[in-house]
Amino acid sequence: MTLTVDTSRGFVVCAHGCRHWGPHGAAGLLLRHDGRVLLQQRAPHVHHGGTWSLPGGALHAGEKPRRGAHREASEELGGLPRIRHHATHTNDHGRWAYHTVIADTLEPFAPGRGDGEGTRTRWVAPGQVDGLRLHPDFADTWHHIATLIGGRR
Template structure:
């Protein structure tokens, strides 16, 4: 099957994004910490910290796409429970951050090479890292939404 998520699209503001159907990533939480991925030097905004994710395929839900991308980039998905989906809508294109709690044991593995390293971070550590610009812009809002769910 052809990858229907390949290609660039422009949002209503004229900004260019990868993935004509939007994109999604999976942010795991365990024991109050979040799993972040340092992006490989060879990908867009390489050597920054973010979450495993990527373009959605046609007809794929953010939950399905986030899990698929996570499995590709970390070699599998642990047992998880979905907590929340944060949507960063750019007007005609959106990035969906699916937040899930790890319910079993999990150790990240090397997947497709898009990630160079992985790290569990407390919420107050995240802002001190060199973050992917999109993730950096939404992190405070995402964290506030998660705090509001308690």
């Protein structure tokens, strides 16, 4: 039996003095379909619980952002539909970065039961995102992401 060491756990402090989860950075998957984006409300027991953000999480040592975003989103959404990648936005904090992997679903998608890190999901128009209580880091980058996806604020 091979033991796998989870290298993704723990908080780090970035060059700006902020505390982030994931010593190797983190990544999330922003799915788009029919002009809407999929957001997830974070469970109360996770960092910034109750806020809305993307399904995603900490990267493992050496893991590429796209692979990590797929892995984390699949765990949290109970699987993924067929997707086509659009772009990746990196928010570099110095010594830590969050990668938003943007992809279009190739079919309608209703998330299933995931690993419990989210309490619910919602498809929303980009213009509705600002009206939600967002994870602070997601709120800081949403305007950049909205520009990338054509959903300018």
